[in-house]
Amino acid sequence: MSDDADHELPPREEFHHDPIGHTDVWAGMTVGELVSEYGHAGIGAADLHEAVDIYAEMIGNDDVTNFFGLAGAMVPTGMRNLVADLIRDGHIDVLVTTGANLTHDAIEAIGGKHHHGRDHDGESTPRDFDEKLRDEWVDRIYNVYLPQEHFTAFEGHLRSEVFPNIDRTVTIQELTEELGRANAEINEREGIEEDAGIAAAAYENDVPIYVPAIQDSVLGLQAWMYSQVNEFSLDALSDMTGLTDIAFDAEQAAAMVVGGGVPKNFVLQTMLVVPDAYNYAVQLTMDAPNTGGLSGATLDEARSWGKLEKAARNVSVYADATITLPLVVAGARERIQE
Numbered sequence: 403m404s405d406d407a408d409h410e411l412p413p414r415e416e417f418h419h420d421p422i423g424h425t426d427v428w429a430g431m432t433v434g435e436l437v438s439e440y441g442h443a444g445i446g447a448a449d450l451h452e453a454v455d456i457y458a459e460m461i462g463n464d465d466v467t468n469f470f471g472l473a474g475a476m477v478p479t480g481m482r483n484l485v486a487d488l489i490r491d492g493h494i495d496v497l498v499t500t501g502a503n504l505t506h507d508a509i510e511a512i513g514g515k516h517h518h519g520r521d522h523d524g525e526s527t528p529r530d531f532d533e534k535l536r537d538e539w540v541d542r543i544y545n546v547y548l549p550q551e552h553f554t555a556f557e558g559h560l561r562s563e564v565f566p567n568i569d570r571t572v573t574i575q576e577l578t579e580e581l582g583r584a585n586a587e588i589n590e591r592e593g594i595e596e597d598a599g600i601a602a603a604a605y606e607n608d609v610p611i612y613v614p615a616i617q618d619s620v621l622g623l624q625a626w627m628y629s630q631v632n633e634f635s636l637d638a639l640s641d642m643t644g645l646t647d648i649a650f651d652a653e654q655a656a657a658m659v660v661g662g663g664v665p666k667n668f669v670l671q672t673m674l675v676v677p678d679a680y681n682y683a684v685q686l687t688m689d690a691p692n693t694g695g696l697s698g699a700t701l702d703e704a705r706s707w708g709k710l711e712k713a714a715r716n717v718s719v720y721a722d723a724t725i726t727l728p729l730v731v732a733g734a735r736e737r738i739q740e
Contacts, residue, residue, distance in 0.1 A: 433729060434736030450726060452717040453684045454733035459715070460656040460682045461493040462738035467652035469680075471669040472499040473661030473697075477506040477600070478516045478546050479724050484731060486603040496648055497604060497611045498665045501619025504578060504611070505556060506548075507599045508621075511585035512559050513592065514552035519545065557624055563588060565628050571635040575644060577625065578604070578611035610648075612641055615664040649676045656682035660723050662689050662697020670709040679709055683716040684730065686723040 423442030431439075441451035460466055472485060488494045506516070519542070526534075535542055539550040563584035568577060582605030589598035604611050616622040616636065629635055649655060649672045657680050659666045666685075673679040689698030701716040710716055719726050 432736060433732040434740075437729065437733035446719065446721055449717055449719045450721075450729060453686070453719050453726070453730050454737065456682055456715050456717055457658065457684050457730050458734035458737035460658070460684070461488075461734060463654070466654045466656045466682065467495045467648065468493060469496045469498065469649075469655065469657045469669045469672070470494040471657065471659040471661070471665035472497065472503055473663045473665045474500075474723065475502070475506075475543050475546070476660060476723065476727075477503040477510075478543050478548065481724060481727060482507060482510060482599055483597055484728060486597060486600045488731065489600065489603040489607055489609050492607075494609055496645065496669075497600070497609060498668045499600075499611065499613060500663075500665060501613050501616040501621040504581065504601055504613060505553075505620045507601055508559060508581060508585050509548075509552045509556050510596045511589050511594065511599045511602060512555060513594045513596070514548075514555060515596070516543075517547045517549075519547040553620060556620065559584065559588065560621075560624050561628065565625075565632070565634060569632055569634050571637050573637050573640045573644070574613050574616050575610050575641050577616075577636060578613060581621075582606070582611070610644060612645055612668065614638065614641070614668045618664075645672055646675055649673060652678075654681045656680060657684070659683065659685045659687075660727055662687055662695075662699075667696050670704050670707075673709045674707070679711045679714070680716075681711055681714050683710055683714060685716075685718040686726045686730070687718065687720060688722060690720070691718075 422444055425439040425443050425447065427436065427439065437451055437454045440447035460468055470485075470488070476485070485494070485497075489497070510516070532542060535547070541548045541550060564577075564580050568580050578601060582601035582603075586598045586602035586605060588594070589596075589602065601611060603609070613619075613621075616625065625634070625636060655673070655678065657669050659669060670680075683701045683704070685701050687698055689695060691698045691700050691703070700718050701710060704710050705712065705714065705716075719730075
């Protein structure tokens with residue numbers, strides 16, 4: 403043995419003897435058991451385990467007001483029912499999302515469908531494949547496909563069921579509330595097989611939906627076109643009052659941020675104009691933090707701005723949110739039901 407063996411180890415303030423374990427899996431294990439096994443591991447598995455732990459505390463504590471930011475193509479890719487159920491179960495108190503997600507939500511509420519599709523045949527180029535889709539009036543969202551006639555049906559829905567009831571200047575939140583009402587009514591009236599969805603669940607449970615970049619969507623385009631020939635307009639600044647009041651009155655506040663962009667920033671910046679900040683935060687994103695962009699920025703960075711309390715519990719999970727969101731929600735639900 404070397405002489406080094408006789409040397410005393412240096413003092414270790416940060417190191418704890420908590421060795422990495424090895425994740426076990428078995429047939430029939432629950433999501434909660436899988437997440438617990440992730441806790442023995444490192445890198446993304448450890449982050450996801452921490453996300454479940456924090457999210458369970460967020461939704462399991464009645465004193466916490468939960469803000470939920472939803473960006474990306476989460477509705478057309480199959481996360482619609484998950485978010486609607488969180489609203490119905492009282493686990494979302496404020497939803498901030500995109501006009502695109504609400505557009506696709508309404509399309510399904512009135513009977514439209516998104517579809518799995520075939521990849522291009524290999525004999526043509528990917529560009530040829532998309533040109534063929536263009537000729538066939540089919541829009542592609544990565545590997546999800548949507549016939550364009552559903553947008554025509556959506557326009558008719560807005561013009562017959564939504565806009566006539568708000569032919570004046572309203573907030574964006576008032577528009578999303580009216581959209582939820584209309585989605586719920588036509589879904590029931592027409593006996594639509596698909597669930598009435600996110601906006602309808604929010605309307606029925608008094609959960610406000612904010613869409614700060616509504617112009618960047620088909621919903622926004624339709625609202626603009628309607629405003630050209632009717633006494634209708636959107637007052638975006640007035641949305642800030644209701645959102646800020648909720649943040650101000652919150653005993654504790656928590657943020658679940660799925661994706662980045664405007665919904666993420668809108669959720670986090672709310673705490674800049676109230677005395678307190680978020681006590682909990684979970685971020686699910688694929689954007690890297692080292693570009694300096696907001697979408698991948700760590701929640702620790704948000705702490706430096708005063709958006710999170712110094713002692714806030716927070717974690718960022720860098721992976722596809724269509725994979726991580728169901729895992730985090732299922733794991734947290736199992737945790738709070740134990």
